[in-house]
Amino acid sequence: xxxxxxxxxxxxxxxxxxxxxxxxxxxxxxxxxxxxxxxxxxxxxxxxxxxxxxxxxxxxxxxxxxxxxxxxxxxxxxxxxxxxxxxxxxxxxxxxxxxxxxxxxxxxxxxxxxxxxxxxxxxxxxxxxxxxxxxxxxxxxxxxxxxxxxxxxxxxxxxxxxxxxxxxxxxxxxxxxxxxxxxxxxxxxxxxxxxxxxxxxxxxxxxxxxxxxxxxxxxxxxxxxxxxxxxxxxxxxxxxxxxxxxxxxxxxxxxxxxxxxxxxxxxxxxxxxxxxxxxxxxxxxxxxxxxxxxxxxxxxxxxxxxxxxxxxxxxxxxxxxxxxxxxxxxxxxxxxxxxxxxxxxxxxxxxxxxxxxxxxxxxxxxxxxxxxxxxxxxxxxxxxxx
Numbered sequence: 001x002x003x004x005x006x007x008x009x010x011x012x013x014x015x016x017x018x019x020x021x022x023x024x025x026x027x028x029x030x031x032x033x034x035x036x037x038x039x040x041x042x043x044x045x046x047x048x049x050x051x052x053x054x055x056x057x058x059x060x061x062x063x064x065x066x067x068x069x070x071x072x073x074x075x076x077x078x079x080x081x082x083x084x085x086x087x088x089x090x091x092x093x094x095x096x097x098x099x100x101x102x103x104x105x106x107x108x109x110x111x112x113x114x115x116x117x118x119x120x121x122x123x124x125x126x127x128x129x130x131x132x133x134x135x136x137x138x139x140x141x142x143x144x145x146x147x148x149x150x151x152x153x154x155x156x157x158x159x160x161x162x163x164x165x166x167x168x169x170x171x172x173x174x175x176x177x178x179x180x181x182x183x184x185x186x187x188x189x190x191x192x193x194x195x196x197x198x199x200x201x202x203x204x205x206x207x208x209x210x211x212x213x214x215x216x217x218x219x220x221x222x223x224x225x226x227x228x229x230x231x232x233x234x235x236x237x238x239x240x241x242x243x244x245x246x247x248x249x250x251x252x253x254x255x256x257x258x259x260x261x262x263x264x265x266x267x268x269x270x271x272x273x274x275x276x277x278x279x280x281x282x283x284x285x286x287x288x289x290x291x292x293x294x295x296x297x298x299x300x301x302x303x304x305x306x307x308x309x310x311x312x313x314x315x316x317x318x319x320x321x322x323x324x325x326x327x328x329x330x331x332x333x334x335x336x337x338x339x340x341x342x343x344x345x346x347x348x349x350x351x352x353x354x355x356x357x358x359x360x361x362x363x364x365x366x367x368x369x370x371x372x373x374x375x376x377x378x379x380x381x382x383x384x385x386x
Contacts, residue, residue, distance in 0.1 A: 064175055064230040065187045070158040071099045072223060073106060073123050074179045075135070075149075077116040096178035096223030097121070097149070098232065100261075102156035104133070107257055108222030109237055110140050110147045111201075121151050124185045141260045141270070143380055144252055145206055145237055148264055160224055163231030165253035166345070168192055168210065176214040176236055176249075178223030190214030196280075196345055199238060199250055207273070208348045209250040210234050216249030225251040253348075259355075269356040271377035275305020276312060280343060281332065288321050291332065295341050295365065298330035310375040313366065334370075335363035356380065 054062070075095045095112030099105065106121065113119055119135040133151035140147045169192065176188045190213040197209045212225065216239050225234035234251030259270035277300040286294050300314040301307050315327030333341055336350040337360060354360065356379035364371050 060228065061175065061187070061189060064226060064228075065177070067230055068098075068160060068175075068177055068224065068226060069124050069185050069187070071160045072177045072185070073097045073099065073121050074184050075106075075108060075112055075222065076120040076122070077113055077118075094179060094182060094219055095221045096219065096236070098177075098222075098224040099123075099157050099159040100162065101159050104151040104153045104157055105138065106135065106149050106151065107235060107261075108147050108149065109235060109252075110142050110145045112222045113137060113140075113147050113149060114142075119149060121149075122184075123157070139260055139264045141257075141380070143273070144256045144260075145201065146235065146252060146257050146260050148260060160226075160230075160232050162254050162258065163227055163229070163233045165210075165233045165255045166348075168195060168227075168233055168253070170194055173228045174212055174214055174233070175226045175228075176212070176216055176220060176223060176251075177226070178216075178220035178236060180215075180217035180219040182219060186220075188215040193248070196348065197250060199240075201238060206237065206250070206252070208256075208345070209237065209252060212249050212251060213247045214249060215247075216251075220249075269379040271351070271354050271356045271358065272306065272380045274312075274351070274360070274375055274377070275302035275307040276300070277302075277314070278330065278333075280341070280346075285321075289326070289328075291365065293332075293334050293365070295332040295334040296347055297327075297332050298364075299327040300330075306375050306378050310362075310373045312362075312364070312373060312375075331364040331366050331371075333362055333364050335361075337361050351377075 073096065075097050077093050077095070093112075095108060097106040097108030097112070100107050119137070121133045121135045123131065123133075133153065135149045135151050138148040138150050172192050174190055174192055176190070178186060180186050192210055193213050194211040195208075197211045198205055198207045199209060210225065210233075214225070216236050218239075220236045221238070223236045224232045225236050227233050232254050234253055235257060236249065237252045238250040240246060240248035240250070263270055276298050278296050278298040281289065281291065281294050281297050283294055286292075298307075298312055298314050301312050312331055314330045316329035317327075318325050319328040320326075333347070335341065336347060339346070339350060341347060351360065354377055356377055358377050360375045360377065362373045362375060364373060
């Protein structure tokens with residue numbers, strides 16, 4: 001039996017309608033159809049929530065920063081310069097510093113304030129209302145790139161405690177705070193990479209510095225280098241490279257600054273460097289050079305220095321040891337004031353608390369003979385004490 005044409009049309013219409021309804025149902029329940037995402041309800045999140053608990057080292061960093069940053073300051077130095085037409089104009093440079101007492105005394109680098117006609121200090125405390133203070137220079141120590149300045153606050157200021165840099169070891173944690181590129185209150189962390197480093201700066205050689213991989217950049221100069229207890233063990237001083245941090249920064253040990261502070265307080269004048277260049281001979285080097293002991297090999301003695309006056313001798317020729325050319329023929333210092341020279345910091349530690357006029361007893365190895373020499377330390381050129 002055949003269906004009539006109207007009946008067949010009705011069946012087609014019903015079938016097509018059923019297809020449309022089925023398609024609509026499928027589209028509304030399927031997660032992704034035609035670029036449309038249907039809402040899906042989950043009882044639990046399908047992502048993983050991280051544990052936001054801070055570890056002990058992070059908590060220590062935060063505590064030290066909260067304690068040290070209010071005592072760190074931003075220093076703006078205005079220097080008067082001349083242009084091509086000999087007209088005088090002011091030029092500003094910036095650096096860092098840190099308070100060492102509640103009365104406003106601030107330790108920084110000499111190169112931060114050198115030649116300044118005006119110094120302005122901005123503390124980093126959030127409750128300081130953006131106060132800016134005029135600062136005066138109390139004393140300078142260009143040989144160690146150090147300076148002491150002072151502001152006159154109306155209320156006591158937060159300050160940092162000075163640690164003992166003689167006990168610093170390679171590998172220990174350090175934190176640096178300063179204002180790199182004008183970014184105030186920047187904290188970086190790292191370790192002591194080496195000690196006893198010497199570098200050439202614009203005015204001479206800075207000796208026996210700490211090397212650190214804590215990021216130090218332009219503007220960090222004069223800021224504090226802190227140990228894991230928050231004590232100052234160094235003054236951030238220089239970087240390796242002309243533009244910015246490459247993981248090699250240098251800091252002046254804080255014990256070198258204490259001589260400047262004693263001078264300001266009314267103590268005796270700090271001493272000049274003895275006037276010797278050289279390096280520490282490890283046991284390996286001593287064996288290679290057929291020496292009976294370790295010590296500090298003197299390679300050069302400055303003319304007219306205290307060491308030259310005492311009779312110390314530098315190298316007279318070069319010798320080849322393995323693949324190295326070694327200055328040879330100079331004295332080997334094996335004792336300083338009766339203490340054996342056992343590592344590259346021994347000389348620095350023995351001389352760190354000496355004053356101008358003090359005598360230093362040296363036992364040296366010269367050829368096969370041991371000699372005793374006495375060096376009388378001379379006064380260092382210091383800035384005005386107020």
